[in-house]
Amino acid sequence: xxxxxxxxxxxxxxxxxxxxxxxxxxxxxxxxxxxxxxxxxxxxxxxxxxxxxxxxxxxxxxxxxxxxxxxxxxxxxxxxxxxxxxxxxxxxxxxxxxxx
Numbered sequence: 001x002x003x004x005x006x007x008x009x010x011x012x013x014x015x016x017x018x019x020x021x022x023x024x025x026x027x028x029x030x031x032x033x034x035x036x037x038x039x040x041x042x043x044x045x046x047x048x049x050x051x052x053x054x055x056x057x058x059x060x061x062x063x064x065x066x067x068x069x070x071x072x073x074x075x076x077x078x079x080x081x082x083x084x085x086x087x088x089x090x091x092x093x094x095x096x097x098x099x100x
Contacts (some may be wrong), residue, residue, distance in 0.1 A: 001025035005032070011039040012077075020049035021055030029058045041069045046077035054087060063094055072096065 001019040008014050013034050021029070034041070041062065045051075063073045074096040078086070083100060086092040 001028055001031070003028055006081040007035075008042075011037060011043060013038050013040070014042045014044070016044040016047065018049075020050040021048055021058065022050060022052045023054040026054050026064045029062060034069070038069065041066055041071060041073045043073060044077040045075060045082055046079060046083065048079070051082065051085070056085075056091065059091070060094065 001017060001021055004016040004018075006014040006016075007027075015032075017029075019025070043062075048055075059073075066073045075086075075099055078097065080100075083092075083097065086095065086097060
């Protein structure tokens, strides 16, 4: 998996994930550190080619980390397959998803 990190604003962190988010790669997401004072993490999942339950759990943990910092995680792009998976697992209730 590849993770691109950007800071488009003083309080926004942008993550773009590509490749496979699975048991073998979730540690990369867990190892990310963020500067103090961020209020939102925008996550682009449109280039993910595979995600398993470990990957879904890693996204939930990212949301919990953000909540501990009084921030939110917002999914800004995802594939139709991932949208269906988020709905099937009720993660669309935890994350803000783009219209679609």
